[in-house]
Amino acid sequence: MMNLFLSLLMSLTLVTTAASGVGGNLRNYQCSKCGTVVRSTASPSSLNCRAGGSHWWRNLGEVGEENYCCSKCGTVLESRYSPSSTGCPAGNSHWWRHLGHKGDVAYQCKKCGVTVYSKYTPSSTGCPQGNSHHWTKLGK
Numbered sequence: 001m002m003n004l005f006l007s008l009l010m011s012l013t014l015v016t017t018a019a020s021g022v023g024g025n026l027r028n029y030q031c032s033k034c035g036t037v038v039r040s041t042a043s044p045s046s047l048n049c050r051a052g053g054s055h056w057w058r059n060l061g062e063v064g065e066e067n068y069c070c071s072k073c074g075t076v077l078e079s080r081y082s083p084s085s086t087g088c089p090a091g092n093s094h095w096w097r098h099l100g101h102k103g104d105v106a107y108q109c110k111k112c113g114v115t116v117y118s119k120y121t122p123s124s125t126g127c128p129q130g131n132s133h134h135w136t137k138l139g140k
C-alpha cells in the first residue's frame, strides 16, 4: 500500500517537472568534448563524459522552432535563434546554417546522415561532408 502511494507520488512529481519545462526557458546544452546535446532549463550534470572525465557543457541558447545544422560537426538543433557558436566538438566555433522551419516530416541527408524534422525540404547549404546536403524525404 505504501509502495503504491510512493510510486503515485513520484509519477505526479515527474509530470509536474515536465510541464514546468515547457513554459520555462528550455535550452540546448552541448558537451564540447563528446558532442552530446541535452535539452534542459539548467546546466546538466557534468559527471562521466563518455570522452573521458567531466562533460563540458555549453549553453547554446533557447530551444525553438528553427532547425540549425553545424557544417563542421553535423550537430542539428531546434533553436529559437541562431545558436551560440562556442565549443564545437569538431574544434573552435560552430558554423551554424539555418535549415528552415521545424515540421513533422523527416528528411535525411544521404551524405552526412543527419535527420531533421522540417515543414518543407530543408536548405541544402553547408553539409558537413562537403558542399550541399542531399535530402531524402523519409516521412509521409
Ligand SMILES: [Zn+2]
Binding pocket: 031, 032, 033, 034, 035, 036, 049, 050, 051, 054, 055, 056
Ligand atoms: Zn561529454
Ligand SMILES: [Zn+2]
Binding pocket: 070, 071, 072, 073, 074, 075, 088, 089, 090, 093, 094, 095
Ligand atoms: Zn559544430
Ligand SMILES: [Zn+2]
Binding pocket: 109, 110, 111, 112, 113, 114, 126, 127, 128, 129, 132, 133, 134
Ligand atoms: Zn548533409
